[in-house]
Amino acid sequence: MSLLPVEEAQARLLARSAPLPIEHVPLSTARGRYLAEPLVALRDQPWADLSAMDGYAIHHADLPGPWRLVGESRAGGVPPGDSLEPGTAMRIFTGAPLPAEADAILVQEEASAEGDRITLTGEGPGGVGRNVRRRASDFASGAALLDAGVRIGATQIALAAMSGHVTLPVRRAPRVAILSTGDELVPLGAPLRPGQIPASNDIMLAAMLAEEGAEIIELGLIPDRLDAVIHAFHSAAGADIIVSTGGASVGDHDLVAPAIQAAGGTLDFWKIALRPGKPLMAGSLGDALFLGLPGNPVSAFVTATLFLLPLVRHLGGASAPLPPVATLSTDVALRPGGQRAEYLRALVREGRVTVVADRDSAALRPLAHSNAFIVRPIDAPAVEAGGSVKAILLENGCFA
Template identity: 50%
Template sequence: NVTSDGDTITLTTNTPFSKGRHVRHKADDFANGDLMIPAGKRLGARDLGQAVIAGHGALTVGSRAKIAILSTGDELVEPGAETLPHQIPASNDVMVSAILANMSADCRSINRIADNMDALCAALESAQDCDIIVTIGGASVGDHDLVAPALEKLGANIDFWKVAIKPGKPLMAGKLGSSIILALPGNPGSAFVTATLFLLPLVRFLTGATDYLPPLKSAAATSALPATADRALFLRATITGNAISVFDSQDSAKQSVLAAANALLMRPAHAGPLPEGAQVPYIPI
């Protein structure tokens, strides 16, 4: 768009122009004293680029949580192994470890602990160097549910046991020494829901996040929803566009339903019925 004549160049275009149009001015992007990254935000690639361009060679961040995952049950066998009629593959610890894979956490699995008091106590004691000890299974009140008796034997302080949600009622939380105990139910649907509602927020909080609760969105229900009783429901569902559909079966033992879901539809306790098309809250999963 220019012609040259010796040391002189002349603009030949008729496009209007203004002085400084192609100059990047000081503080045009950000200025000294501007807040670039708020405390408690999880750092991503763009945040790191912002920090460097703002002159920082290092940042103060939260510590990674150290987590032990203990799966219990005489019926459990190693993933991929042949199963007898009374056995099932140990899938829950794999699932919970995968849930935590993108978190600021270092996990170790202590799997397939027999329904034996001495074995369970030994496993719990071996995990006391961790910030969080997650047990899966054995948290109810059956003859082979030994998590509560084992924690009592070791002198743990139980903060609460059983919550008014479905699935996931037998959830237990407390402390064993300096370690936080979170005992999840053994059915996969219950283990996943309680990990989503309790374990993930706990890890986010311990690692310094300020926004640690599960994100809530809303969508239109594709079917009428009945009234609820005395427990909040977290129904496995699928999101398609702006609509949410609940699976007919909500059996917490069905891994296939959980695997096909991409949302947990929330229904509060003691709520009235809702018609088709009603806006309902859900947690993306």
């Protein structure tokens, strides 16, 4: 039986679900979520014609002066009540509203004040509107500012606040249940007997999901017993996604597939044309989507990057949930691709990328020193050093 290509498997997984219901959250908690509806301005910004510099509000036609000083306008104040008459100037500060009829700002470095007389000492403003921030020049009330599906970060939060919003419409945060199977796994800090290793996949996945704002349900370490794995799946009630690591292959102790089916779930696909990560499985259990990741740490990370994070982003309302692919120049020659797509641990520096690890899917040290995956499609041609390759860029354990 031929293996399912990565792109087809991703499409099938995302097609099994729709974004979660909409809720409104305060701006202070919106970081990392995705807009569920377009963001529309509720006010003009700037709210009036404002000065961009400290200086004097004038009529540009009055240049080169002199002017008679008639008042002052400060940031945070209302626009001066009277119109600025020809031949007069108003002291003004950055962010302060202009008086009516003023159309330029004479900066204070180019002016001299003696009593109420202002004289020009420099070139003066070069034209009408110079050093003025016009009302609504950033955005006007009713303007569309951001599209639905945009990831919310610090700058998007600032834009929402400035445009008059207190809350934002987002999709409910996905609830993700995590379990790791394997008799060899030991909780962090517990003493190790021969043949045992510290569990790392569960805490790695939790860290990746925390960057996405997901609600994490820890199901713990599950021994290689069919009844224990079935019980763990039943205990995941209420999750939107159930993700397991380990037990995804076909050995006598690989119990995830029979356990998910015995618990009442179904498998949509199992095994994909991917290196590392071939044993990936996907399906559903009740209302939850299910992902069975391989147990080797690098395989678990690669499949989480390609499938778990996109699924979480899709449920969260992302308009583009799949990892973006960049084109970079490789520092090393790459051999031809094979019958499976390969994702090579790599390091990007100054726009160039180099491989940092071989194919060992259990080697975590090279992964921790990587900030990208070089993507080698099925039957990819060889690439000489200096040639172009596709890459997924990573930051804090997640793709951009």
